[in-house]
Every structure is written in structure tokens, then in C-alpha cells.
Amino acid sequence: MTAPQVISLRRVLIVEDDVPGQRRLCGLLGTIVGEGLVTAIAGSVADARSAANAGTFDIALVDIGLPDGNGVELIAWLQARHPQMACLVITAWGDGDTVLAALRAGAVGYLLKDRDDAELSHALQNIQRGGAPIDPFVARRILSMLPGALPVAKPEVASDLLSGRERQILGLVAHGHNNRQIAELTGLSRFTIEDYTKRIYRKLAVGSRAAAVFEAHARGLLR
Amino acid sequence: MRAFPRAHRVAWLLLLLLICAGAAARTATAPVLTLRTAEAVASDWNAVTPPETGWVPVKLPDDWSHRWPRHDGVVWYRFTWQQAQASQPVGLLLNQVTLADAVYVNGSLIHRDPRLVEPLSRSWIKPQYFVVDAPTLRVGTNTLLVRVSGLANYQPGLGVISVGAPRAVYSEYHAGWLIRYQLRLYNQAFFLAMGVVFLVLWLFRRRDTLYGWFAASTLLIGAWDWNNVAPSTWPFASTDAFQSWNMVFYVAGTVALAVFLLRFCGKRWPRIEAALWAYTGAIALCAAFAPRLLGVWRFQLAPIDIALYFAVPLTFIGYALRKRQPEMLILALCLALPLLAIVHDVLRFFEVIRDRAYVASITAPFTLIGMSVVLAHRFAAAMRQIEDFNYQLRARVDSATARLSATLGREHALALANAQIGARLDLVRDLHDGFGGSLVSAIAALEHGPAGVNPDAHAVETLKSLRDDLHLVINTTTHAVAGDLLKPLESLKHRWSDRMDAAGIASHWRLADIDRVQFPPGQSLDVLRFIQEALTNALKHSEAECVHVDVRGTGAALCVEIRDDGCGFDASSHPKGTGLTSLASRARRLGAKLVIDTGPGRGTHLRMDVPLAGVCE
Numbered sequence: 001m002t003a004p005q006v007i008s009l010r011r012v013l014i015v016e017d018d019v020p021g022q023r024r025l026c027g028l029l030g031t032i033v034g035e036g037l038v039t040a041i042a043g044s045v046a047d048a049r050s051a052a053n054a055g056t057f058d059i060a061l062v063d064i065g066l067p068d069g070n071g072v073e074l075i076a077w078l079q080a081r082h083p084q085m086a087c088l089v090i091t092a093w094g095d096g097d098t099v100l101a102a103l104r105a106g107a108v109g110y111l112l113k114d115r116d117d118a119e120l121s122h123a124l125q126n127i128q129r130g131g132a133p134i135d136p137f138v139a140r141r142i143l144s145m146l147p148g149a150l151p152v153a154k155p156e157v158a159s160d161l162l163s164g165r166e167r168q169i170l171g172l173v174a175h176g177h178n179n180r181q182i183a184e185l186t187g188l189s190r191f192t193i194e195d196y197t198k199r200i201y202r203k204l205a206v207g208s209r210a211a212a213v214f215e216a217h218a219r220g221l222l223r
Numbered sequence: 224m225r226a227f228p229r230a231h232r233v234a235w236l237l238l239l240l241l242i243c244a245g246a247a248a249r250t251a252t253a254p255v256l257t258l259r260t261a262e263a264v265a266s267d268w269n270a271v272t273p274p275e276t277g278w279v280p281v282k283l284p285d286d287w288s289h290r291w292p293r294h295d296g297v298v299w300y301r302f303t304w305q306q307a308q309a310s311q312p313v314g315l316l317l318n319q320v321t322l323a324d325a326v327y328v329n330g331s332l333i334h335r336d337p338r339l340v341e342p343l344s345r346s347w348i349k350p351q352y353f354v355v356d357a358p359t360l361r362v363g364t365n366t367l368l369v370r371v372s373g374l375a376n377y378q379p380g381l382g383v384i385s386v387g388a389p390r391a392v393y394s395e396y397h398a399g400w401l402i403r404y405q406l407r408l409y410n411q412a413f414f415l416a417m418g419v420v421f422l423v424l425w426l427f428r429r430r431d432t433l434y435g436w437f438a439a440s441t442l443l444i445g446a447w448d449w450n451n452v453a454p455s456t457w458p459f460a461s462t463d464a465f466q467s468w469n470m471v472f473y474v475a476g477t478v479a480l481a482v483f484l485l486r487f488c489g490k491r492w493p494r495i496e497a498a499l500w501a502y503t504g505a506i507a508l509c510a511a512f513a514p515r516l517l518g519v520w521r522f523q524l525a526p527i528d529i530a531l532y533f534a535v536p537l538t539f540i541g542y543a544l545r546k547r548q549p550e551m552l553i554l555a556l557c558l559a560l561p562l563l564a565i566v567h568d569v570l571r572f573f574e575v576i577r578d579r580a581y582v583a584s585i586t587a588p589f590t591l592i593g594m595s596v597v598l599a600h601r602f603a604a605a606m607r608q609i610e611d612f613n614y615q616l617r618a619r620v621d622s623a624t625a626r627l628s629a630t631l632g633r634e635h636a637l638a639l640a641n642a643q644i645g646a647r648l649d650l651v652r653d654l655h656d657g658f659g660g661s662l663v664s665a666i667a668a669l670e671h672g673p674a675g676v677n678p679d680a681h682a683v684e685t686l687k688s689l690r691d692d693l694h695l696v697i698n699t700t701t702h703a704v705a706g707d708l709l710k711p712l713e714s715l716k717h718r719w720s721d722r723m724d725a726a727g728i729a730s731h732w733r734l735a736d737i738d739r740v741q742f743p744p745g746q747s748l749d750v751l752r753f754i755q756e757a758l759t760n761a762l763k764h765s766e767a768e769c770v771h772v773d774v775r776g777t778g779a780a781l782c783v784e785i786r787d788d789g790c791g792f793d794a795s796s797h798p799k800g801t802g803l804t805s806l807a808s809r810a811r812r813l814g815a816k817l818v819i820d821t822g823p824g825r826g827t828h829l830r831m832d833v834p835l836a837g838v839c840e
Contacts, residue, residue, distance in 0.1 A: 178720035
């Protein structure tokens, strides 16, 4: 088992149009990181792009609903232009489709704004340690994309993409167990489980990129 | 003069009629003199008196063609009989005269046919009866002179002659008239009527050629029967033409019958049928252009026609006996029995039997009735089949319609349900994006206000409880499958596990046998709210280290238990109006009773059992 990849929260680009939301994230980050925190705040996609081009950031926290565009597209753009920058999507409520789209665009995780400060802080610390949050709705959406989940739907993810262990973990999450409980059930450490989660996300992103390449080939865009 | 005998006659009727005729003859008690010998002499068409010489003795009935094979014209027959007294009239019966005649008694003309030269009258169709008295009638020797006009080809001559009391002679005449003429007239009318009925049937339904062939056969044979009742050669210009066409009708009628029988058996014999029609066509051509030739060849052709006539029914009878189908057997019977009558008529034709009449044709109506019964039965069977088919078709259409409407109903219900789900999801999305976003933003604004401003703790709590409740609403609605409690519970579990973890409280959940628990969405929401409120209380007030949540289906009820190891409270002194009241009222709404087991220092144990049926709203 490789050690989880640590993500630094020192230089943070916050893309959020709601001022209390901006303040809240800054406050939480300040509590976690303490001295040396550098934050840049962008209220729109355009601001975020110029900020990303102007400075260097460890991570971007991207809200979905922005005045001039969609956070998912911004994440895809950031992944293409600034691949060294990790992206987290911020969403108010757990909407499986949105989170999944962000993950496939390359986000390493997500934050749920409707959680209490303590939970959010907990989640950010997890991310900092290399973990990745996951909720039942996201797990169910991923499972439903696997072959055999729905007989009619075209599988969006190749069956051999996820390992048995990864599927097991997704299943446990879908049934409402949190990472601590899964760790108890499987005998794995919480960090290992979060690493699995992260790998699942990465595979989704790779899978979606592979699918895009395949599609481009099929349409004759690439030779 | 008679053309050819024919099939399908009912033998027993024939016998009956003969018996009747015999009985009628026997009732004539008075002595009747039957003249069986005469003198005959031939003369030309226009002679008004018989020649003086050349008389030869003949026996009656006489066919002069045996004696004078090529004589077309007039033959005079002379008879004498003795009359004891002339005061009473005398009846005279000429059994059969072929073809036209004039009758003289003692030199006086007592009868003359309308046409004594071609086209000749056709007096042969019925007997002739006259009454003679003085002065024509004399005491002593009386002379009867019959002038017969005829053609050698058509069995010309004279039958026997009866003389006697008018009453006795008339009854003999009447019996012959009835059998030879009257019955045949009826018979023919019957044929034509039946033929027309089936012809019309066929015209309206051309595909059923069976009826067409039956009509053709019946009408042609009816036309052939015209020979037996026609008093003149009309519509033909001569006896030769009349007789030739009569033969055509006979042949065509027989061939049509053969085709009818073939079709009845569901068969086609193209070559044989073609040969038969070719023969018919040849006869018709001959009749049209050389009618006299047919008269000459009449006897040579007769065996072919007769063979044909026997071959057709006999073939069918053989086939019917092999197949043993009731319909065919009845038809075979109609054809079989009359063959006996045919034999009689054939023998009469060749003068083996010197009977007065051809009898077969009078049996025709009965045969025809039999055949009509068979055809009508077949028609009725077809109609029944159609009715049955219609009935089945209607039943099938009805059931298909019922299935279709059931399917449409289901689809409609499904579409309606989907539309409701869609509308609910839209509503949830709106809540989520608008109200939910504002709520979260408001909480963040209060908690992370400008530095130095203390947040109003109560307002934050209220907003958070609103937020949590909204969360539950969204959660249950998103899992919009009616009654699905498990998925929202799992989401609740996950969320609260994280929250408890963050608060440093260990949470243990047990969700068991909930898959089959069915609740309307509103009640699912109430169950979830109950648990969430209990957990909120535990998180805020219990100071517990460990919380157990246990939700399980027990078949009749859903059992919900929340237990913590916190400080507990004194239930008797605990002020009303807090979370406990709300929990109790939620339990009541679900038809359950809230059971609280707590005390200072020994944790809190909440329990409710929601009945799975008859939940009161």
C-alpha cells in the first residue's frame, strides 16, 4: 500500500461568489493551516482563470454555480492548464450528478457546504492528509455506472476498471457506512480506505478521458 | 320421339305412380276394346286422302321407320271395329301419336293438329281423347282413320287405340295424361325454379362455383325436359332443330352435372373436363349448322350419351362409398336409386319394354330436393363456420382491446407517476438551489460574521435545524420510490456518523429487515425526522460518548430505538415544550407511542414501534 498523497492547503484559490461562504472557507482554512495561509478569492469563472494564470496555487476550491459559468467546466480547464493544482468542488447539497461530473473532470474530492463547520473542517483535514470524502449518493451513482447495475443502460465505466476491493468499499458507502465504520468492518485503516476512494476518483477521471479519446478517434478528430 | 333417359330419379315414386295408373285402369268396369292391329299406307306430306293401294297390316304400337326407314311425311292408319248400337256415344283414346295427326271416323274429321307439315305440332307429348256419337257413329262396322305426319329419324308412328264407354276410356286417358304430361310439366317448372334460385345464389357469390355448376346442370336439364311438354317446335324452326338442341341441352346438362360432382368432391380433372366440353361444343356446332345430321346420327350417338350418363353418377357413387362422408352419401343416394328408373327408360327407348311412358323424369323433383338439401346443408355449415369465426374474432378483438386498454392504463399510470416524480424532483432542485443555498449562506454569514460580532446562537440553531430538515425532505424526495425507507436512512446514517465522529461521539447503527418495509413518503419523512431530532438532542444535551441507533422491521411494526450513554435526565421534572414533546407528537402521528427510559446519570433510551399497517395520519 503506497502512502496517501498529501495535499497542501497553504496556497488556496477559493472560487465562490457567496461572500459569507468565502469568509467561512477562509476561516476554516485559517484554523487548519494557521500561519502561512495564502488565499485568493475569485467570484466568477473569469476571475478564477486570471487568478490561476497569475499565481501559483496548491489547491482550488470551486463552487458549482458561478455567475458567469459552471464550476465543472472551470475544473476541467484548470486540470488542462494547471495540472499541478488540485481541485475540490464545493456544492451546497449532495447532488450526485454534479459531484460525479466534477470528479470525472479531474476533481480530487468535494466539500458539502451544508455541513457544520466541525464536519467541514474535519473533511478539509482529511483532504490535507491525502484522503477523499465520499457519500452514499456518490457511491450509488458510481455503482450504477458499472456494468450489470442496470440491465438496459449502457455501462459508462468498463467492468474491469474497479477492483473487487474498490467495489466492496463503494457498496459499504452506499449502505451508509462512513469511513470509520468501514475501517471497523474491513479491518483496513481509515487512510487506506480514503486512498481507495481517491483511486476510484482518479480512475473515473482517467476513464472519462479515455472515453473522450476513444470518442474523438471514432469521430475522426485524432489521427 | 323421346330423347334420352336420365339419372337421378326416385324409384319408389315411379313404382307408386305405376301402381296408381294400374289402379285407375282397373276401375274402368265397362268393356274397353283395345285395337292392336291396323293397316297402314304411306303418302306424301300434302295428301288429303289415303292412297287406294299399298296398305299393309301392322301391329300397334307401330314405328314406321322400321318398315320405311327413310320415309318423312304422312302415314295413314286404318282400323275397323263393330258397334252393336249407336245410341250411346263412344270414347276414343289415341295413346300416342308421333308427331302430328288428323283423325277421321267414318270419313268425318274429328281432330286436326295445328301443324301437319314442318314445323310439325308435337302431339306425342300427351294422349288424345275424343267422344263420337251418331250420326258419325254407326251401328255395325266403323272405320277410324289416323293421318300421322312424322320424320323417320324420330320414331314416327302410332301407339295403341282404345274404344269403349267414354267414362272408362277417359279414365285411361286421364292416367296417361297425368303421368306423361301433367307431372312432367310440374317437374319442369320445379327444375327451372330451383335452377334460378341457385343461379342467383351463385351470381351473388361467384367464388362458390359449386352453386353455379348446380344451377347450370339444373337449368340445362330443365331445358332438355322441355322436349316432354312442348306442344310445338317453338322457338326452333323445325323438328330437326328442336331435337338437335334438345340433345345439346342433354349433353351440356350432363357435363355440367359431372363438373358439379367433381367440384363437390373438391376435385378438378382438367383433361376429362376439356374432352367433355369439346364433345358438347361439337354437338352444339352440329345443332347450329347441320341439325338434320344429328337426327340421322341419333341412334349411333345414343350409346355415348347414355354411357356418359351412367359413368357420371356411378363414378361419384364409387367415390362417395370410399370416402363415407354423410353429405356425399346422401348425394350418392340421390343419384343411385334413379338409375333403376333409367334402366327402365333405356329399355323403353330401344323398345325392349313396350311401356307407354318414360318414367324417370317424374322422379326429378325428389332427386332435386335431395341435392338441394345437401347444398343447403353445405351452405348452412359455411354460414355457421362464418358465424363461429365472427364470434371468435369478436372475442379475440374484445380481449385484445381489454389487454390494450389495461396496458394503456398501466402506461398512463406509470407516466403519471413519473411526471409526479419529475415534478417533485424539480421542486426539490428549486429548494436545493434557492432556499437551500440561502439557508447555508445565512448560517455561514451568522457564524462567520465580521470580526467582533457574536453570532446569535439561537438563530444559528434554528437555521441549522431548518437546514437539516430540508436535507431530510430532499433526501426522501430524491429517493422518490414510494415507501423506500432504506436509502434515506442510509444517507442519514452516513451524515450523522460523520457528524458524531466530528463531535467525538462514537455512533453505532443497526438497520435490519427494512428492505420490505413500505411507507408512504410522508411517513418515511416522519420516521427520519424522529431519528434526526433524537440524534440532535443526544449531540447537544447528552454529553454521551456513544450513541446506538437501531431500526428494524419486525414484520408487523418498525421498531426505532436510540440509546445513549450520556447524562440522562429526570423525565418527571423535565420541562415540557422541548424536543421531547416534538418527538412524542411525531410518534403519535405515526400511530406509535414514544417510550422513554431515562434517569439522571444513566443515559437515555427512546423507543417507538410504528405499526406497518393502519398508520394514522
